Amino acid sequence: MNIHFKMHIVNVFFIAAICSMLCISCATPASPQVSKQAQVKAAIYIDEGSAGDGMREWVRLLDFSPQIQLNFIDGKTIREGGLKGYDLVVFPGGYAPSQYKSLHEEGAAAVRDFVKNGGSYIGICAGFASALNAPNRIRLLPFGRKPKAGGKTASLAVEISEKGAKVLDVAPGRYVVAYRGGPIPCPGEKPGEGWGEGLAVFQNEVSYFGKPNPNFFGEYAILHGQFGKGKVIAISFHPEYYESTHCIAQGAVYAVTGVKPIPCYPAKNPRPLRVGFHALSTSTKSLYQMLEMDRNPKLDVILLNSQSLDEGMLKHVDVLFITDEPADAYAKIMRNPLRTSQFTNFLQRGGKIVTYRNALKAMPKHENVNLIEKDASAVKAVLAR
Helix, strand or coil, rough: CCCCHHHHHHHHHHHHHHHHHHHHHHHHHCCCCCCHHCCCEEEECCCCCCCCCHHHHHHHHHHHHCCCEEEECCCHHHHHHCCCCCCCEEEEEEEEHHHHHHHHHHHHHHHHHHHCCCEEEECCCHHHHEEEEECCCCCCCCEEEEECCCCCEEEEEECCHHHHHHCCCCEEEEEEEEEECCCCCCEECCCCCEEEEEEEECCCCCCCCCCCCCCCCCCCCEEEEECCCEEEEEEEEEEECCCHHHHHHHHHHHHHHHHCCCCCCCCCCCCCCEEECCCCCCHHHHHHHHHHHCCCEEEEEEEEEEHHHHHHHHHHCEEEEEECCCCCHHHCCCCCCHHHHHHHHHHCCCCCEEHHHHHHHCCCCCEEEEEECCCCHHHHHHHHC
């Protein structure tokens, strides 16, 4: 047999073997598949003391993650044993005293029992304060609140330690985060079997207006702990605000449940209508409206608050949707002359406002201000505009 022919046969078998190996390799999924057993049943606290776009961002992040089954829960339901059957409860930003007021000691005890028996707790900003070992708090972590420390709104640097990175499954190092006046912890009495440790520290700080520097450089920004059989993560800043820190929010869920949420937002092509979503309340109705708009492929939802309105974000939306609020709330929105001019300029450029009857007295008089009836579909009203 010709030597060249023999070599050709050998080459053919060699190439076939390589191709077979590649086919086997390609058959392996590039990313882990989520099983039904891996799903986490989560509740997010929506009641007194739960407020702001941070809360809405958490709802979005969890609701659009196939690994998470999300429900809303209030103080009354918690008091009545409503956490039974859940794996995780999230207390978002807002105001910790109001969260405790809604829970009462009975509800705080119910959350403690939930975690003690193996449930997981994530607290953000106000939810962080609620987890501290102090009067009128849930008392899950052996830390108190450092007196006269904290500040106003700012973008601050936070350093996540090597250990923190492993717990959260993120890269170690420095992150720029959204700080909104969150509490600064200090060592406190050990509450029962609870323990805690720091995973990240602040690398700069901000003071309250007109007050001395709060001195929280180097203090803990993220706490990790355990109470009974359950795990706790408390974050003083808002990882959900910036897309660059969403990994920390996802890591918080991973740290306490072992499952990392991976939000899968629907693709929207061609260019969808940009809807500025402005809400003052934390009503479940407004949250369902937001999610309904988010799911619609014709709409791209941008969360707006008073600060972003003042910064000119109306320039980037086609339609402004304002949720149903009491009449005096609208009057408060428009009391700022800068904001009034922003609304007027937006309408003059051809922007549309879709809102409820209570808002009409406060909104500028213009043909592009459209009324939506109380029980009508918000999505249909925005698309009809």
